[in-house]
Amino acid sequence: MMWDRRWILLSASLTVIAAIFREHWQHVLGLTPYLLLLACPLMHLFHGHGHAGHRHDRESHPKELGDIT
Structure with a gap:
């Protein structure tokens, strides 16, 4: 009944x-x-939250110069 509405x-x-x-x-x-x-501003507001885009913690940065994992 709800789907009909x-x-x-x-x-x-x-x-x-x-x-x-x-x-x-x-x-x-x-x-x-x-x-x-x-x-444009709406894309800037809502786009950066996926793909680990705006993390500011130390764990997401490489430890050494050649370390990318």
């Missing part, structure tokens, strides 16, 4: 979004430079 909500949301894009396409295209500028 989710599918109905999803399809209704997609229909509304498609109607907004169809009717206001020029406004949406006018906002794309600002969306790109907004994407």
